[in-house]
Amino acid sequence: MQLEIKELHASVEGKEILKGVNLTIGQGETHALMGPNGSGKSTLAYTVMGHPKYQVTSGEILIDRENIVGLAPDKRVKKGLFLAFQYPVSVQGVSMFSFLRAAYNNSRPAGSEPPTIFEFKEVVAEKLKMLSMNDSFLNRYLNEGFSGGEKKRAEILQMALMQPKFAVLDETDSGLDIDALRIVAEGINRVSGPQTGSLLITHYQRILKYVKPQFVHVMFEGRIIESGGEELSRLLEEKGYTWIKGYREEEQVPPQTGQTL
Amino acid sequence: MSQASLSSFNEDLLRSISASLAEPSWLTDVRLEAFRQFISLPSEKNPLYTKYSRTFDIALDRFKLARDRTEVDFRSFFTGYLTGTESDILLQGNETQVHAELSRDLASKGVNLMSFHDALRQEEGAVRKLVEGRLVKSETDKYAAFVNAFFNCGTFVRVPRGVVLEKPLRKMLLLDSPRTSVIEQTFVIAEEEARLVYLEEQYSKGTPSPAFVASTAEVIARPNSHVDFSSIQLLDDQTTHLSNRGIEVSNDARATMSSLSLGASVSRSRTNFYLNGRGSFAEGFEIFFTDGKQRYDYETNLVHNSPDSTGSTQARGVLKGESQSIFKGMIKIVNAAKNSRSYLAHHAMILERTARSDGVPSLEIDNNEVKATHSASVAQIDEEQLFYLMARGLSPDEAKKMVVLGFFEPVLSRIPIEQTREGARFMIEGKWHEEKRRLVDRETLLAATGELTPEVKESEDIFERHYKYR
Numbered sequence: 071m072q073l074e075i076k077e078l079h080a081s082v083e084g085k086e087i088l089k090g091v092n093l094t095i096g097q098g099e100t101h102a103l104m105g106p107n108g109s110g111k112s113t114l115a116y117t118v119m120g121h122p123k124y125q126v127t128s129g130e131i132l133i134d135r136e137n138i139v140g141l142a143p144d145k146r147v148k149k150g151l152f153l154a155f156q157y158p159v160s161v162q163g164v165s166m167f168s169f170l171r172a173a174y175n176n177s178r179p180a181g182s183e184p185p186t187i188f189e190f191k192e193v194v195a196e197k198l199k200m201l202s203m204n205d206s207f208l209n210r211y212l213n214e215g216f217s218g219g220e221k222k223r224a225e226i227l228q229m230a231l232m233q234p235k236f237a238v239l240d241e242t243d244s245g246l247d248i249d250a251l252r253i254v255a256e257g258i259n260r261v262s263g264p265q266t267g268s269l270l271i272t273h274y275q276r277i278l279k280y281v282k283p284q285f286v287h288v289m290f291e292g293r294i295i296e297s298g299g300e301e302l303s304r305l306l307e308e309k310g311y312t313w314i315k316g317y318r319e320e321e322q323v324p325p326q327t328g329q330t331l
Numbered sequence: 332m333s334q335a336s337l338s339s340f341n342e343d344l345l346r347s348i349s350a351s352l353a354e355p356s357w358l359t360d361v362r363l364e365a366f367r368q369f370i371s372l373p374s375e376k377n378p379l380y381t382k383y384s385r386t387f388d389i390a391l392d393r394f395k396l397a398r399d400r401t402e403v404d405f406r407s408f409f410t411g412y413l414t415g416t417e418s419d420i421l422l423q424g425n426e427t428q429v430h431a432e433l434s435r436d437l438a439s440k441g442v443n444l445m446s447f448h449d450a451l452r453q454e455e456g457a458v459r460k461l462v463e464g465r466l467v468k469s470e471t472d473k474y475a476a477f478v479n480a481f482f483n484c485g486t487f488v489r490v491p492r493g494v495v496l497e498k499p500l501r502k503m504l505l506l507d508s509p510r511t512s513v514i515e516q517t518f519v520i521a522e523e524e525a526r527l528v529y530l531e532e533q534y535s536k537g538t539p540s541p542a543f544v545a546s547t548a549e550v551i552a553r554p555n556s557h558v559d560f561s562s563i564q565l566l567d568d569q570t571t572h573l574s575n576r577g578i579e580v581s582n583d584a585r586a587t588m589s590s591l592s593l594g595a596s597v598s599r600s601r602t603n604f605y606l607n608g609r610g611s612f613a614e615g616f617e618i619f620f621t622d623g624k625q626r627y628d629y630e631t632n633l634v635h636n637s638p639d640s641t642g643s644t645q646a647r648g649v650l651k652g653e654s655q656s657i658f659k660g661m662i663k664i665v666n667a668a669k670n671s672r673s674y675l676a677h678h679a680m681i682l683e684r685t686a687r688s689d690g691v692p693s694l695e696i697d698n699n700e701v702k703a704t705h706s707a708s709v710a711q712i713d714e715e716q717l718f719y720l721m722a723r724g725l726s727p728d729e730a731k732k733m734v735v736l737g738f739f740e741p742v743l744s745r746i747p748i749e750q751t752r753e754g755a756r757f758m759i760e761g762k763w764h765e766e767k768r769r770l771v772d773r774e775t776l777l778a779a780t781g782e783l784t785p786e787v788k789e790s791e792d793i794f795e796r797h798y799k800y801r
């Protein structure tokens with residue numbers, strides 16, 4: 071099974087941001103998507119999840135060869151898609167517990183009996199432990215008053231409960247201190263088994279020390295302009311995005327990785 | 332108010348009501364004085380609010396005030412809600428009390444739960460004092476004057492000195508008659524060091540019809556007493572609802588007023604807290620959820636007359652369809668009330684562009700050694716919240732419902748009476764699904780929903796989250 075993005079063009083309020091993105095992610099694979107600010111990484115994440123503000127003008131997003139463009143976000147969840155938000159919103163008055171339970175029940179296969187409240191408590195307790203999170207977490211309002219680290223952990227907790235086939239993690243590493251980064255990264259590794267394909271959107275190489283991608287892609291001005299293995303991320307770290315920019319502007323010297331476009 | 336309307340509510344009618352209830356002449360005189368106020372007062376006295384008054388105008392001339400002898404069948408209406416073995420409960424069908432049950436234990440302690448006119452017959456002197464010194468004064472509001480002049484029924488609740496009741500005394504009103512008019516006065520008194528919980532519910536049965544419910548309530552918390560009053564209004568969508576409430580809190584006493592309003596076509600409510608004793612504490616909760624063409628006009632004022640008093644009122648509402656609401660509130664702190672703290676909030680959520688809500692909070696403060704603050708907002712449902720929930724598999728409707736029910740929680744979760752708190756959640760969810768649910772007990776609720784909403788306890792301090800002190 072694959073998540074395939076084909077020649078995807080998308081706009082926000084009439085302005086085209088994605089200008090023909092091509093990307094294929096197989097189950098069990100981890101892909102990193104890097105690129106400078108404003109290159110369209112988060113737009114890609116939102117567009118894949120189906121945010122109403124992001125209009126697909128052409129192209130396809132396929133899960134298991136079925137085009138999901140036009141499906142509402144909740145229907146995409148049913149196809150096995152997950153997005154870890156860069157900035158998860160808070161919802162006052164909704165307890166973390168009720169929310170997680172709803173998310174869990176809604177991501178289970180159709181026709182399966184939802185767990186009782188006690189069964190669910192056991193399920194969630196195990197996942198909390200994995201992410202070094204406290205029980206008291208469940209008695210708070212959804213993301214309200216959460217620190218940056220707590221929010222990111224909560225996203226991975228949701229991923230752990232929903233067990234998606236394909237997960238897009240939008241800057242899950244940003245705003246984390248070293249310890250929190252390690253916990254979140256380990257969480258991602260444990261959650262994404264051979265059944266999960268992940269797209270890790272990041273600015274920095276540091277999370278890639280813990281989560282090893284097989285593929286690294288560089289996005290620039292709404293397109294993926296470079297793809298390679300892990301060594302590409304190191305090269306980016308060394309040379310910076312200006313190197314990519316320079317390369318694009320001159321359009322002559324091939325990058326020193328020896329990769330072809 | 333047109334001249335024609337006055338003709339249906341006239342002095343002859345007033346005298347005939349008073350006579351049919353065998354009232355003493357002093358009470359007839361009190362009614363007559365109220366009637367004079369009713370005629371002379373405009374429907375909105377406060378110039379701050381007159382620009383809104385047209386939307387919420389009430390045409391009293393639509394209503395008749397004939398004695399209604401319809402026998403109301405409670406049994407079938409409350410199947411599954413009342414077991415028939417409840418005690419400490421008053422049932423009223425239209426304006427007639429049909430059942431009163433006070434447990435022997437409470438009766439022996441001197442607790443009263445009876446109709447106003449029974450109390451009048453038993454203790455005329457005490458009742459007269461209450462009526463003549465009442466908080467909901469005729470000269471303050473046209474509709475208060477109306478009820479004081481034309482009331483055709485009433486309730487009297489009193490817990491004697493030092494008697495502590497943790498379980499609610501309940502009163503249920505069930506309307507079942509086209510064009511019935513229930514005009515009632517309620518007195519709730521907690522004597523010194525008493526503890527009193529009162530739970531009032533209003534429902535309609537049968538086909539919706541333009542009925543009329545108008546009431547005043549006097550709540551008196553004597554020194555060191557504690558009163559929790561809660562009221563639930565689920566009248567049908569053709570009924571007009573009027574309410575005027577005064578709550579007096581004495582030295583070191585505590586009073587809360589929790590209101591859940593879901594029904595009626597037009598509802599107008601005035602609540603005044605008088606913090607008259609040193610160290611008094613009052614907290615109000617106004618929760619409403621409207622749809623269709625419902626119109627709610629609510630006002631709550633906190634009047635601090637004594638030092639070291641604490642008051643708070645929080646209103647929270649959600650509006651669907653073409654419904655409209657206005658919430659007005661005033662914090663008034665007199666010069667003598669130093670070291671008082673007061674908080675007033677109104678937050679509304681609009682679900683459709685056709686709905687409308689206004690909030691008009693204000694402050695009037697004559698002492699600098701106080702803390703007083705207010706907050707208000709009217710907002711549409713947040714699309715980013717909906718997207719987030721849908722990205723977790725919730726359908727658009729489930730996502731909306733979760734955000735809406737959550738919106739009530741910060742206020743709802745503070746309601747001190749568990750039965751009202753849990754019941755309100757159940758009833759609000761019912762309204763979301765366009766079904767009418769009544770307040771149920773915990774066991775029935777558990778059986779119906781499988782579980783209770785997990786409680787999120789926020790800070791007990793109502794001021795902690797607000798930095799904008801004056």
